[in-house]
Amino acid sequence: MSSPLLEIKGLKKYFLRQQAFWQKWTGKKEYIYAVDGVSFSVNKGETVGLVGESGCGKSTLGRTILRLYEPTAGEIYFDGEKINDLRGDELLQLRRRMQIIFQDPFASLNPRQTVEKIIGLPLKIQGMKGRELSERIDELLEQVGLARVHRKRFPHQFSGGQRQRVGIARALAVNPSFVVADEPVSALDVSIQAQIINLLQELQEKMGLTYLFIAHDLSVVSYVSDRIVVMYLGQVMEMGPAEEIFSSPQHPYTKALLSSIPRIGKKNPSTGRIILEGSVPSPLNPPAGCKFNTRCFIKNKPAACFHEPPPLIEGAPGHYAACHLLG
Amino acid sequence: MAELLKIKDLQVHFFTDYGVVKAVDGIDLTLQEGEALGILGESGCGKSMTALAVMGLVPFPGRITGGEIIFAGRDLCRLTEKEMRRIRGKEIAMIFQDPLTTLNPVLKVGEQITEAIRLHHEEGDLSPASGRRGFFRFWEDRRRREMAAWKKAVEMMEKVGIPSPELRMEEYPHQFSGGMRQRAMIAIALSCNPRLLIADELTTALDVTIQAQILDLMRRIKEDFRTSILFISHDLGAISELCDRAAVMYAGKIVETGSVQEITGAPFHPYTQGILASIPRLGEKEYRIKPIPGNVPDLGDLPAGCSFFPRCPYGQAKCKTELPPLEEAGEGRQVRCFYWRQIRAQREEEGGIGGELSFAGD
Numbered sequence A: 001m002s003s004p005l006l007e008i009k010g011l012k013k014y015f016l017r018q019q020a021f022w023q024k025w026t027g028k029k030e031y032i033y034a035v036d037g038v039s040f041s042v043n044k045g046e047t048v049g050l051v052g053e054s055g056c057g058k059s060t061l062g063r064t065i066l067r068l069y070e071p072t073a074g075e076i077y078f079d080g081e082k083i084n085d086l087r088g089d090e091l092l093q094l095r096r097r098m099q100i101i102f103q104d105p106f107a108s109l110n111p112r113q114t115v116e117k118i119i120g121l122p123l124k125i126q127g128m129k130g131r132e133l134s135e136r137i138d139e140l141l142e143q144v145g146l147a148r149v150h151r152k153r154f155p156h157q158f159s160g161g162q163r164q165r166v167g168i169a170r171a172l173a174v175n176p177s178f179v180v181a182d183e184p185v186s187a188l189d190v191s192i193q194a195q196i197i198n199l200l201q202e203l204q205e206k207m208g209l210t211y212l213f214i215a216h217d218l219s220v221v222s223y224v225s226d227r228i229v230v231m232y233l234g235q236v237m238e239m240g241p242a243e244e245i246f247s248s249p250q251h252p253y254t255k256a257l258l259s260s261i262p263r264i265g266k267k268n269p270s271t272g273r274i275i276l277e278g279s280v281p282s283p284l285n286p287p288a289g290c291k292f293n294t295r296c297f298i299k300n301k302p303a304a305c306f307h308e309p310p311p312l313i314e315g316a317p318g319h320y321a322a323c324h325l326l327g
Numbered sequence B: 001m002a003e004l005l006k007i008k009d010l011q012v013h014f015f016t017d018y019g020v021v022k023a024v025d026g027i028d029l030t031l032q033e034g035e036a037l038g039i040l041g042e043s044g045c046g047k048s049m050t051a052l053a054v055m056g057l058v059p060f061p062g063r064i065t066g067g068e069i070i071f072a073g074r075d076l077c078r079l080t081e082k083e084m085r086r087i088r089g090k091e092i093a094m095i096f097q098d099p100l101t102t103l104n105p106v107l108k109v110g111e112q113i114t115e116a117i118r119l120h121h122e123e124g125d126l127s128p129a130s131g132r133r134g135f136f137r138f139w140e141d142r143r144r145r146e147m148a149a150w151k152k153a154v155e156m157m158e159k160v161g162i163p164s165p166e167l168r169m170e171e172y173p174h175q176f177s178g179g180m181r182q183r184a185m186i187a188i189a190l191s192c193n194p195r196l197l198i199a200d201e202l203t204t205a206l207d208v209t210i211q212a213q214i215l216d217l218m219r220r221i222k223e224d225f226r227t228s229i230l231f232i233s234h235d236l237g238a239i240s241e242l243c244d245r246a247a248v249m250y251a252g253k254i255v256e257t258g259s260v261q262e263i264t265g266a267p268f269h270p271y272t273q274g275i276l277a278s279i280p281r282l283g284e285k286e287y288r289i290k291p292i293p294g295n296v297p298d299l300g301d302l303p304a305g306c307s308f309f310p311r312c313p314y315g316q317a318k319c320k321t322e323l324p325p326l327e328e329a330g331e332g333r334q335v336r337c338f339y340w341r342q343i344r345a346q347r348e349e350e351g352g353i354g355g356e357l358s359f360a361g362d
């Protein structure tokens, strides 16, 4: 078993809700409980998949880990060192070891800069220049399957897949060891999606990268991940080895999520399918007790579901789930 | 079953400053009464433009430059704008890819559904005239019509599964979640009781759990109302769950049609095969995806022969210069590839034919 590269403990990130002026007067504050007490670890060289519905806090978690957001509470350890309070130069040093790839390659790339500038910027910040810089840019472009001729082009002159390659090259420029990939293939067509998934996996092997792979497409997540974390309303519902999550999901939410995936070539999908009712409640005032209780399809739930948050319990080695029925 | 819609050699071209973009380049499709047909294809391949052509709503600088769209015996391309408007209102309804073109953000959802109902029903069939004579009759009738439309709207919202519809009628679109908004759009589309419902990327922006709800709803609409559905999506999973048949588009052309089982279980066209090989299979960790190399060609500058040639593993010299025709490859089955017979033979040898291949963890 390799050691954890990243470990988070009880991580929370609340956003203060935008208030109207009279609310400021009355002094009433409302919080969005985007990430609400998440703990897990990511081992060196491993890919951990983070899944959950839109708004459950996946991106917020990824960004808080990278210190792009200030955590509200909890601890983040990177390579054994607590990084909650790093500032200035130390933070800059950290940034070269942790990087992020965004979902929308277009929005995340400056439209007025050439590819060369975009990829070169993080390198320049690290103090690289001249020949060395130029050679490194070429090397990076080659690594992500682009060519020298692309150096002088602008983002709009690329296809979606190529833009995502530029985004990957930019993230890898500083030789990070940990990469948060926030929906890196969600905006791409299937045939291009497959190219990017393969590229990310190749790069992982070559450079020994560790990924936190955020996605809402469960078949993609199951494909790339060693372990999977299932989130709902800012909390972990279930986590464990990828195969186990898919072959024997424990939490009702995970079961519903898996059962909702449209199956290619499956004839009578409606039989035996769990269709959840309603949608995710607002993270402004999440339900008390188990956060899933408003949509949970279990009949005759124990009363505890409505007033006591279920703890994450290790049912099988390394496989945790938070549900009162599993206690 | 009778043929409801038949598209023959449809062409939609955009005349831009930098040349002609062949968004739809010779499409042939048939949709039977009561059938759900899926149109699968990657971004920009012309799916929406095909649908908009059927609606008579191709945006400027685009134009239908050729072909026929026969709907219930009439060629829609030959109708006047006024006749077309009647068809759009009563017989064909479309749920647009961009929800903002359907839902007005400053009007209450209830008002919008009521409006759609009033537009699409003759004065008489919502509520019979009051029979009252004299001065107040006009107002009286009008109020009754409004009440009836409102009641019908509540009914529609209930049918598409919007909880506590009376309360929800008073809300604005931004107060609806993504899935609810989709339901409201379905309600508006169904309010005219159309014979053909076109749904453009209906479930694309939704979470899987909500997508499952909407697909379930669409399945019920298909069964209960016997509405024919043209379901446009780039998600093969969604298509294979809802549809009976599927048409695969690539660069403005149909490259393969067939039953959903044939398309997903034993595709003949190299592009369809490539798509299937690109999709990770749930729970089959050993299965390695195989991407299609390269990119989709530019529709303003298509290669001369087969548009898929630059990315095709089977391509020969002939493919580079000659356009393969859409050939019959079985009952209700068509393929646009010179070598589909060889590809089929090869698949048979490998024992992959007849839906034996299983995908996505069956």
Ligand SMILES: Nc1ncnc2c1ncn2[C@@H]1O[C@H](COP(=O)(O)OP(=O)(O)OP(=O)(O)O)[C@@H](O)[C@H]1O
Pocket (backbone or CB within 6 Å): A015, A016, A032, A033, A034, A052, A053, A054, A055, A056, A057, A058, A059, A060, A061, A216, A283
């Ligand atoms: N900067 C912010 N300020 C205020 N609220 C925010 C901010 N960022 C996110 N939120 C809120 O926090 C919650 C979690 O958002 P987040 O973007 O992390 O979700 P997600 O799981 O990444 O969703 P998606 O799948 O849609 O990307 C949402 O309710 C969102 O509205």
Ligand SMILES: Nc1ncnc2c1ncn2[C@@H]1O[C@H](COP(=O)(O)OP(=O)(O)OP(=O)(O)O)[C@@H](O)[C@H]1O
Pocket (backbone or CB within 6 Å): B014, B016, B021, B022, B023, B024, B041, B042, B043, B044, B045, B046, B047, B048, B049, B050, B060, B061, B062, B097, B234, B299
């Ligand atoms: N105003 C326009 N001028 C020039 N070309 C256009 C215009 N509008 C659309 N096109 C072209 O028409 C082609 C087909 O567009 P269409 O919207 O039908 O694609 P689609 O298959 O629906 O894609 P998506 O999955 O992204 O919705 C595109 O390649 C696009 O570039």
Ligand code: SF4
Pocket (backbone or CB within 6 Å): B269, B270, B271, B306, B307, B308, B309, B310, B312, B313, B314, B315, B316, B319, B324, B336, B337, B338, B339, B340
């Ligand atoms: S016609 Fe040729 S290039 Fe086109 S799909 Fe068939 S083999 Fe490939």
Ligand SMILES: [Mg+2]
Pocket (backbone or CB within 6 Å): A058, A059, A060, A182
């Ligand atoms: Mg996100």
Ligand SMILES: [Mg+2]
Pocket (backbone or CB within 6 Å): B047, B048, B049, B097, B200, B201
């Ligand atoms: Mg479209």
